[in-house]
Amino acid sequence: MKSYLTLTLLVLIAIAPVVRADLDRSKKPEAGPAPQASFPAYKEYTLENGLKVFIVESDRQPTVTLRLLVRSGSAFDGSKPGLDDLMTSLLDRGTKDRSATEFARQLDFVGASLNAGVNSDATSVSTTGLTKFGEQILDLFSDAVLRPTFPADELAKEKVKALSELAADKKEPSALGARLRKALLFGAHPYGASASEESVKSIGPADVAAFHRAYFLPNNATLAVVGDVKAEEVLARVKAAFRDWKPGELPKSDWPAFPKQSGATVYLIDRPGSVQSNILVAQLGVPRDNPMVPELNVLSSALGGGSSGRLFQNLREQHGWTYGAYASFGFQKTGGIFSSGAEVRNPVTDLAIAEILKEVNRIRSEPIPENELALQRDYSVGNYLLSLESPERTAERVQEIDLYNLPKDFYRTYARRLSSVTSAQALELAKKYLSTSDVAIIVVGDASQIKSKLEKFGKVHVYDTDLKPMPDAVAK
Amino acid sequence: MPMPYLFSVVAIMSLLLGTARAKTPDDPSIGLRPIEFTEYDLENGLHVILHENHEAPVIASYVLYHVGSKNEQADRTGFAHFFEHLMFEGSENIPRGGIDKLVSSAGGNLNASTSFDQTDYYINLPSNQLKLALWIESERMMHGKVEKTGVETQREVVKEERRRNYDNRPYGTLFENLAAMVFKGTPYAWTPIGSLEYIDQASIEEFREFYKKNYVPNNATLSIAGDFKTDELKKLIADYFGPIPKGDPILRPEFSLPPQTTPETRTVEKENTPLPATLHAWHAARKADPDRYPLDLLTNIMAVGNSSRLYRRLVDQEQVALGVAAFPYLLEEGGVVGVLATGNQGVAIEKLDRLIEEEIEKVRKEGVTEEEFQKALNQQSSDAASSYGTMGSRARELAAFHVFFGDAHLINTDLARYLAVKREDLQRVANKYFAPDGLNTLHYPVAAKAEQPEPAAADNPTK
Numbered sequence: 030m031k032s033y034l035t036l037t038l039l040v041l042i043a044i045a046p047v048v049r050a051d052l053d054r055s056k057k058p059e060a061g062p063a064p065q066a067s068f069p070a071y072k073e074y075t076l077e078n079g080l081k082v083f084i085v086e087s088d089r090q091p092t093v094t095l096r097l098l099v100r101s102g103s104a105f106d107g108s109k110p111g112l113d114d115l116m117t118s119l120l121d122r123g124t125k126d127r128s129a130t131e132f133a134r135q136l137d138f139v140g141a142s143l144n145a146g147v148n149s150d151a152t153s154v155s156t157t158g159l160t161k162f163g164e165q166i167l168d169l170f171s172d173a174v175l176r177p178t179f180p181a182d183e184l185a186k187e188k189v190k191a192l193s194e195l196a197a198d199k200k201e202p203s204a205l206g207a208r209l210r211k212a213l214l215f216g217a218h219p220y221g222a223s224a225s226e227e228s229v230k231s232i233g234p235a236d237v238a239a240f241h242r243a244y245f246l247p248n249n250a251t252l253a254v255v256g257d258v259k260a261e262e263v264l265a266r267v268k269a270a271f272r273d274w275k276p277g278e279l280p281k282s283d284w285p286a287f288p289k290q291s292g293a294t295v296y297l298i299d300r301p302g303s304v305q306s307n308i309l310v311a312q313l314g315v316p317r318d319n320p321m322v323p324e325l326n327v328l329s330s331a332l333g334g335g336s337s338g339r340l341f342q343n344l345r346e347q348h349g350w351t352y353g354a355y356a357s358f359g360f361q362k363t364g365g366i367f368s369s370g371a372e373v374r375n376p377v378t379d380l381a382i383a384e385i386l387k388e389v390n391r392i393r394s395e396p397i398p399e400n401e402l403a404l405q406r407d408y409s410v411g412n413y414l415l416s417l418e419s420p421e422r423t424a425e426r427v428q429e430i431d432l433y434n435l436p437k438d439f440y441r442t443y444a445r446r447l448s449s450v451t452s453a454q455a456l457e458l459a460k461k462y463l464s465t466s467d468v469a470i471i472v473v474g475d476a477s478q479i480k481s482k483l484e485k486f487g488k489v490h491v492y493d494t495d496l497k498p499m500p501d502a503v504a505k
Numbered sequence: 506m507p508m509p510y511l512f513s514v515v516a517i518m519s520l521l522l523g524t525a526r527a528k529t530p531d532d533p534s535i536g537l538r539p540i541e542f543t544e545y546d547l548e549n550g551l552h553v554i555l556h557e558n559h560e561a562p563v564i565a566s567y568v569l570y571h572v573g574s575k576n577e578q579a580d581r582t583g584f585a586h587f588f589e590h591l592m593f594e595g596s597e598n599i600p601r602g603g604i605d606k607l608v609s610s611a612g613g614n615l616n617a618s619t620s621f622d623q624t625d626y627y628i629n630l631p632s633n634q635l636k637l638a639l640w641i642e643s644e645r646m647m648h649g650k651v652e653k654t655g656v657e658t659q660r661e662v663v664k665e666e667r668r669r670n671y672d673n674r675p676y677g678t679l680f681e682n683l684a685a686m687v688f689k690g691t692p693y694a695w696t697p698i699g700s701l702e703y704i705d706q707a708s709i710e711e712f713r714e715f716y717k718k719n720y721v722p723n724n725a726t727l728s729i730a731g732d733f734k735t736d737e738l739k740k741l742i743a744d745y746f747g748p749i750p751k752g753d754p755i756l757r758p759e760f761s762l763p764p765q766t767t768p769e770t771r772t773v774e775k776e777n778t779p780l781p782a783t784l785h786a787w788h789a790a791r792k793a794d795p796d797r798y799p800l801d802l803l804t805n806i807m808a809v810g811n812s813s814r815l816y817r818r819l820v821d822q823e824q825v826a827l828g829v830a831a832f833p834y835l836l837e838e839g840g841v842v843g844v845l846a847t848g849n850q851g852v853a854i855e856k857l858d859r860l861i862e863e864e865i866e867k868v869r870k871e872g873v874t875e876e877e878f879q880k881a882l883n884q885q886s887s888d889a890a891s892s893y894g895t896m897g898s899r900a901r902e903l904a905a906f907h908v909f910f911g912d913a914h915l916i917n918t919d920l921a922r923y924l925a926v927k928r929e930d931l932q933r934v935a936n937k938y939f940a941p942d943g944l945n946t947l948h949y950p951v952a953a954k955a956e957q958p959e960p961a962a963a964d965n966p967t968k
Binding site: 054417 | 534535536537538560561562563598602605606607609610611612613614615629630631632633634635636637639640643644648657658659660661662664665666668669670672673674675732744745775776777778779780809810811812813817820821824827848849850876879880883884885886887888890891893894895896
C-alpha cells in the first residue's frame, strides 16, 4: 500500500506543473529592460544616372522585393486628374519587348505580381517574388517601369475600369468623405483634385506617355531592394538593368495656396439608405517635413491613435456609439490634413460630433496628465519597435526620408523623440495646430434622418453623391 | 495595378473570409528555412507551441479557442463573437478596460477575431514584456469576468461593427447571403457577426455558461513566437497556465453538408450597390481534406494574376468585369468554393454569369495546361515563401495547423503537399466540385429602388 502511494505521489510530482508560490496574479508582472528600437542597417548607392538604390538584406524568407518610388504623384496630373493612376495601371500592359498578354504570362509564371500605388506626392511600383526567380523578376520589373508603350487599346480598357471605379466610389461612404475632405481643405491646389468622368474620358495615349516621360526619371526616383540578396551581387544586376535610363530635367510646377478655413461648417453628403453616419472633423495639418512630426504623432495618438486613445475610449467604450473612433495627421509634401472621425448609428450623429469636438478642445486646453502621456509615449515607441521587424517597412522608411527630404537620422532618433515628449510640449502643439472653431465637419449619411440635428454646429451644406450641392428643398 | 475599387471588394472578401488559405513552406528548391518549434500539452490539456527566434526583440502571443459561430444555437447567432468582445472587458485581477491599457502602455498591440470554427486572441509586444501576455491570457482563461456594464456597452459596439462592415457597405452582406444559401441547414448557415436581435437577447447567465464550457485549457492552444528562451518560457507557462482547472470534455458539433441536387439563385437588391456583381459557389471539401491542395491550385489558375482564365476572359478580352476572384473557403465540417465577378457599369449580370459558366465548363472538360499547372505551383511556392515573415504569422499558423490539421509541422511541409499534386488532379476536382447541379448563384444587381437594410451577418469580425 505504502509503495503504491509513494509511486502515485512520484507520478503526480512528475506530471504536475511546477507552480511557483511567488506568482502574484493580482499585479501586473514586471517587465525586463526595454530592448533598443535601433533602426536596421541598409546600404545606399547612387548610380551614374542619379538613381538612388537602397538595399536591405534579410534572409528570413527566400524572397526579394523591388520597389521604385518616383518623387512625383497625382499632384502632377495637371488638368486631367486620374492621369498618374491610369499611367501606372498601364506599365505592364505592353512594353517594348512584350505585349500585355506576354507580360502577364511571364510575370504570373514566376509567381510574382506587380503593384502600384499613387498618392499626391509619389508613385510607387513594386513586386515581390521568389529569390530563385530574382533575375526574371528584375528583368520584368525594369521593363515595365522603363519601357512601357501605352497601347491605345489597353488604355481604352483601363478607362472603362476607371469609370466603373468612380461609379463604385460614389456608393462607398469612406471614399465619398475623403474626396470631399481634400476638395474642401486644399481647394484649387492639386492636392484637392480627384478624377472625374470628364477627366478620365479626356485622357489619351499621348497624355500617359508624356506623364511617364516627364516624371519617370532616375534623378526623380529611388529603388529599394529588400530580401534574401547579397548587396554587391544585386547591385551589379540593378546597375545593368537600369543603365540605359537617362536623367532629365523635371517640369516646373507652380501651385496655388490652400484656402483658409474659417469658422465651423457642416458638409453633409446625402447617401439615402445609410444606417450609419461617417463623420470626419477635418482641418489643414502640417507637411511631412515639419520638425515636430514625432511629437505630433504622440499628440494625435493620445487623442485618437488606437484603443487607448481618448476618442476610442469615449465614443466606443463609454458610449457604445461606434466600432472605432480615431484621429490622425495626414502628412504630405507641401501640406497636410488633421482629421478625427468615427462611423456611428444615425440617431447619435450629432452627439458623436459634439464629443469629438469636446475631446479636440480638451486636448488643446488642458495638459495631458502625466500617466496618460507616459502610456501614449510607450505605446508609440513600442509599436515603432514592433514595426522594425519588417525589412520591407524599413526600406519604405528609407525611401520616405528621401522623398520628403527628412534629416538622414529621422528614424534613428525617432524612438528617442517619441519617448521624450512632455506634457507642456504636447499642449503647445495642440494649441498651435488643432482647432475646434475652424473646421470642416463632413458627414456622409442619410440626410432625411440626420440633417436637422446638424445645424447646431454651423451652416449645413448638402451634397449629392456626385458631390454636387443640393438645393435646401431637396434634402429635408 | 492601382485598382482601388476592385481591391476594396477583395478586401471585403478577405475580411469575410478571414484566414481562408492555409499556406506553408518547406521545399529545398526555393530555399525555405525551416521554422523550428517545440510543442507539448500541460496536464490541464492546454496545447503549447513555442517558436524561439531572436532576429528581432519582439514576441507574438496567440491563443486559439476551438469555438466559433458553428457552436452557436440558431437563436443565438453572433454569440461567440459577442463573447470575444467581452473578453476584453477585464478579469478578476484586471479592472474593466485594463487589458487595452496594459498592452498599450507596454508598447504593444492586440486584437481578436471570431470565425466559424475558432476564436483567437493575439498580443504583440516588445520581448521584455513577454510575461504581460502570459498574465493577460491566463487571466482571460482563468478569471474572465462578465458584467452588466460591459455587456451593455459591447452590445452597442457590436451592432455598430455590424452596421459598419456589413449593412452600410456595398456588398457587405455578400458572404452572409452566400453562407445562408450554400450552408443551409447546418450551423455554417449564419456567419460570426450574427443577427442584431439575438445580440440583445443573450443573458449574462448564458455568457457565464459559454465561458465555463468553452474557455478552458483543454479547448485552447497557446502559441508564442519570438525572442525568448524556450526553457525559461516553459517554466513561466507552467506558472501562469498550470493552475487553470481542466474543463469538461468538449463536445463539438459534427455534421455534413446535405447534398445539393438542384441549382439555386438568389438576388440581393440593395440601394447602394454600385456595380453588378455575381458570385458562383459550390460545396467543397472539408478543410483537412487532401482535395484542398488541387483546389487551391485550380483557383489560382482561374483567377490569380492577369494571365488567369477568368481575368483574361472577363476583364481583358470581353471587358465586362472590373475584377474577378476565385477562392476555396474550407471549414472544419465542410467548405465552399466560389467565383466572384464585379461587372463594369451597365454590364448585364447574365453576361457575367454566362462567361463564368463557359470558363468553368471549359476547365471541367479540358483540364489545365502544363504551363498553367507549373505557374500555379510557382504562385503557391511564392505564397508559402512570403507567408511567415512575422512572428505573429508564425504563431498563428502553427496553432491553426495544430488545431485543424492535427500537425503543426505542416508549417514546414505543407508546400511539399502542393508540389506532390498531379496535373490531372485539377481537372478531377473541377469536375467533382464545379457541378452544374450544385451551383449556387448570388446576384447583387444595381438596384434602382430603395430597400431596407437586411438583418444578419458575416465572418471574421475583429474586435
